[in-house]
Amino acid sequence: MSDDPTSEPGVAAIGAYTPRLRVDAEAFEEAWGRFDVAGVEEKAVPEADEDALTMGVAAAGRALDAAGRDGDEIAHLAFATTTPPMAEEELTPRLASVLGAPADAATRTLTGSTRAGAQALAGALDAGPWGNSDAGDADGIGLVVAADCRRGAPDSGIEHAAGAGAAALVLAADAPGTVVDRAAHVASYPGTRFRGAGDDETTGLGVTQYDREAFTAALGGAADGLDADPSGVDAAAVQSPDGKLPYRAAGALGVDTETIAAGETVSHLGDTGAASTFLGAASAFDDGSGQVLIAAYGSGAGANLFVIDGSVPVNAAFSGATDVSYAEYLRRRGEITSGEPEGGGAYVSVPSWQRTTPQRHRLVAGRCPNCGALNFPPGGACRACGGRPDSYEQVELPGEGTVEAVTTIAQGGAPPEFVEQQSRSGPFLSAIVALDGPEGGNVSVPSQVVGDADGVEIGTRVEATTRRIYTQEGVIRYGFKMQPVDRRR
Numbered sequence: 001m002s003d004d005p006t007s008e009p010g011v012a013a014i015g016a017y018t019p020r021l022r023v024d025a026e027a028f029e030e031a032w033g034r035f036d037v038a039g040v041e042e043k044a045v046p047e048a049d050e051d052a053l054t055m056g057v058a059a060a061g062r063a064l065d066a067a068g069r070d071g072d073e074i075a076h077l078a079f080a081t082t083t084p085p086m087a088e089e090e091l092t093p094r095l096a097s098v099l100g101a102p103a104d105a106a107t108r109t110l111t112g113s114t115r116a117g118a119q120a121l122a123g124a125l126d127a128g129p130w131g132n133s134d135a136g137d138a139d140g141i142g143l144v145v146a147a148d149c150r151r152g153a154p155d156s157g158i159e160h161a162a163g164a165g166a167a168a169l170v171l172a173a174d175a176p177g178t179v180v181d182r183a184a185h186v187a188s189y190p191g192t193r194f195r196g197a198g199d200d201e202t203t204g205l206g207v208t209q210y211d212r213e214a215f216t217a218a219l220g221g222a223a224d225g226l227d228a229d230p231s232g233v234d235a236a237a238v239q240s241p242d243g244k245l246p247y248r249a250a251g252a253l254g255v256d257t258e259t260i261a262a263g264e265t266v267s268h269l270g271d272t273g274a275a276s277t278f279l280g281a282a283s284a285f286d287d288g289s290g291q292v293l294i295a296a297y298g299s300g301a302g303a304n305l306f307v308i309d310g311s312v313p314v315n316a317a318f319s320g321a322t323d324v325s326y327a328e329y330l331r332r333r334g335e336i337t338s339g340e341p342e343g344g345g346a347y348v349s350v351p352s353w354q355r356t357t358p359q360r361h362r363l364v365a366g367r368c369p370n371c372g373a374l375n376f377p378p379g380g381a382c383r384a385c386g387g388r389p390d391s392y393e394q395v396e397l398p399g400e401g402t403v404e405a406v407t408t409i410a411q412g413g414a415p416p417e418f419v420e421q422q423s424r425s426g427p428f429l430s431a432i433v434a435l436d437g438p439e440g441g442n443v444s445v446p447s448q449v450v451g452d453a454d455g456v457e458i459g460t461r462v463e464a465t466t467r468r469i470y471t472q473e474g475v476i477r478y479g480f481k482m483q484p485v486d487r488r489r
Contacts, residue, residue, distance in 0.1 A: 039243010163270020366392025
C-alpha cells in the first residue's frame with residue numbers, strides 16, 4: 001500500500017441488509033437427526049423474490065443513506081458475489097440503474113470467490129480518486145457491494161451453514177474510516193471448497209486438517225504483510241464458513257478469540273460468503289469498535305486483509321422478523337415446488353421491459369405541463385386533465401405512499417408468471433398504492449406488498465423495495481414492490 005494512507009479514499013459508511021426470514025439449527029436437527037455445523041444457531045433465508053442483486057441494492061441504499069450521499073455521485077461501482085442470479089450477464093448495469101448512478105461510472109463485477117468483496121474493495125481503493133463522476137474529481141464516491149445466498153447439498157454441513165446477506169461500503173475522500181493498512185496473500189490449496197461449472201451447490205473434499213491449513217496459511221500470509229499490529233484492533237471480521245474455523249486463524253492473524261467474537265455474524269446469519277467480512281465489520285462498527293480488521297478468505301486459497309480505523313457510520317438490518325420451518329425453508333429454495341406453468345404469463349418482451357426501467361427501478365413519473373398532475377408511467381393522456389402533451393417533465397418519486405386498496409392473491413389465484421413465487425412463498429398481497437410526489441400530490445400504481453400480510457390495510461404507509469418480479473424467456477425482470485414502513489428493519 002501507499003506510504004501515505006491519507007492518499008487513499010476511506011470508508012465513509014457501511015450499509016448492511018439481511019432477509020427477514022430465519023431458520024434455526026433445531027429445524028435441521030428435526031429433519032436430519034443432526035446439524036452438521038458448529039457455532040451457528042440460526043441463519044438468514046432469502047424470500048422467493050430475493051437474490052444477491054436485490055439484497056445488494058438494499059445494502060447499497062442503506063450505505064448511501066448513512067454516508068449522506070446520492071447515487072448520482074457514484075464514480076466507481078463494484079459488485080461481488082459467489083451466487084450471481086445469472087451465470088453470464090453483467091450485473092452492475094442493473095445495480096447502477098436502480099441506484100441512479102451515472103452511465104459513465106466505472107463498474108466491476110467480481111465472482112467465483114468468497115473474498116470477491118475484499119478484492120473489489122482493494123480494486124476500488126487502487127482506482128481512487130475517481131474522475132468520471134458528474135460530481136467531479138473531488139466529490140465522486142466509490143461503492144463496493146457484496147452479497148450472497150449460499151447453497152450446498154441438502155445433507156451437507158455447507159448447506160446447514162449456508163446463509164444470506166449483503167453489505168456495501170461507500171468510499172470517499174476525507175472519510176471517517178481510514179484504511180491504515182492492507183495486504184494480500186495467495187497459497188495454492190485446490191479442493192477446499194468449490195462449485196463445478198453448471199452446479200448450484202458448493203461442495204468440498206472435506207479433509208478437515210487440509211481445509212484448516214489452507215485457511216490459516218492464506219490469512220497468516222496476508223497478516224505477515226501488514227505493517228500495522230493486528231493485536232491492537234477492537235474487532236476482527238474474519239471469513240466465516242462456519243462458527244469454528246475463524247477462531248482457528250486467531251494465532252495466524254495475531255488477534256485473540258474475543259476480538260474475533262466482536263466481529264462475528266455467522267452465529268445468527270450463517271455463512272454469508274462474499275458478504276461475510278463486510279457484515280462482520282458493519283456489526284463491529286455499529287457496536288462502537290474504533291478499529292476493525294477485515295480478514296477475507298477465498299478457497300483455493302487467497303486472502304485480503306484491511307485495517308480500518310475511525311468511527312464509521314452504519315445503517316444495518318441484522319435482526320430477523322419471521323421464523324420458518326424446515327419445509328418452508330425448502331419451499332423458499334425451490335426444492336419442493338414447481339416452476340411457471342408452460343405457456344404461462346402475460347408476455348412482455350425484453351425491449352418493452354427495458355424501456356420502462358426508469359419507472360420500475362427508480363419510480364420515474366411524469367408531471368403534466370398543462371395541469372401539473374403526476375402520471376405513472378409518463379405518457380399518453382394525462383390522468384387528471386385528459387390532455388395529450390408532447391412530453392412530460394421527468395420526476396423521480398420519493399418511494400413512499402399509502403395503500404388505497406389491497407387484496408390477497410391466494411393459492412391458485414396468481415397470474416401464471418407469479419405462480420412460481422406463490423408456490424415458494426405462499427399467498428401474497430396485491431395493492432393499489434398512492435405514491436407521494438416530491439412536492440405534494442400523488443399518483444396511484446399497482447404493486448405487490450412483501451412481508452407479513454397482517455395489518456396491511458387501506459391507509460397503511462408503505463415504501464418501495466427492489467425485488468425479482470418474474471422470469472420470462474430466461475431473463476430475470478427486476479422492479480419495485482412495496483413493504484410497510486412501520487416494519488422497516
